[in-house]
Amino acid sequence: MADIPSLISMMSQLIATPSISCSQARWDQSNQGVITLLESWLADLGFHCEVMPLPNQPGKCNLIATIGQGSGGLVLSGHTDTVPYDEGRWQTDPFSLNERDNKLYGLGTCDMKGFFALVLDTLRGMDLTKLQQPLIILATADEESSMSGARALVKEGRPKARYALIGEPTGLTPIYAHKGIMMERIRITGKSGHSSNPGLGNNALDAMHAVMAELMVFRQQLKQRFHNADFVIDYPTMNFGCIHGGxxxxxxxxxxxxxxxxxxxxxxxxxxxxxxxxxxxxxIESATNTQIELAHLFPDVPSFSTPKESDIIRACEQLTGHQAETVAFATEGPFLNQLGMETLVLGPGSIDQAHQPNEFMALDQITPMQNVIRGLIEKYCLTPQNDEVERV
Incomplete structure (x- = not known):
């Protein structure tokens, strides 16, 4: 048995290491501390650890930890960053793991530092010297903001495995598909002037009214053109999030x-x-005599879909007793699919607790999730497989 800390100790140390990622510079932080902890523990378990700094982003890096060899295998993936927190709305210190009411509270408990602690604690009780295919633990940066960590992996073409599980909080329900997301900004530049004479300027708010009217028509057209009954909200959505002017x-x-x-x-x-x-x-630009610019706030995230017939989805349905479903929130799933892996999203905790004050993971989620982790490792890494036959 490897000499690594207990599950609660690992989770406490991860939660106590701030790693917020945010588009606002005052919040944005390095994830290096979390990567260093994971690297140390995984090395003690016999993994070969590679830290990959992100280009032009000091203090941001991914970790690829590998044990075993072969052309198949399994990736267990998660992100090391958290969202910002609401100061004054937490009942306890968000950076201190706190147990009460059969729940573990702290920033990142379910989204998703706690997943890494569960993986490591599961591995301590397994004989990793008998691996027939590689097991890869992947820890990424900036999933909560730009997803630059996952994008960097796609550019590098690594890691490579046959299957991948992303441990985002899904209440232990396998997720085989989710919507994509684009975040855009429309900026209108008019001409200011004294309001007593509208002819002295070109009102950017008036022009924005026309733009929003067109976008609402476009939104309705999308709703009519596209449907997918597998989703609770079975059409594409467009949300006007914020507006500033004048x-x-x-x-x-x-x-x-x-x-x-x-x-x-x-x-x-x-x-x-x-x-x-x-x-x-x-x-609209011509009719209002304004300048209208459309630009990305962040690079877009593609939609994600793995066929429901995929072996890893069937395996997780059997291990959890839940049928695979879809969600509306975005993950790193499409990027791992781009790397050639059959990917699903499945983890402990609920998305309802993620991004909220007093985030928690219920204790009764831990053992079932560890059973899933153990079952997938036994199936895809400890059992001999003829990968070339499987791929035909």
Missing amino acids: DNPNRICGRCELEFDLRALPGMDNQALFHEIKALLPE
């Missing part, structure tokens, strides 16, 4: 910005949607 009631608004997201169904193309939206703007 500075005083008695001045013509010279500038206005709208930020929105669009969540597309599997099979829809984010770039095609972007160009459809862009094509709506020149006519």
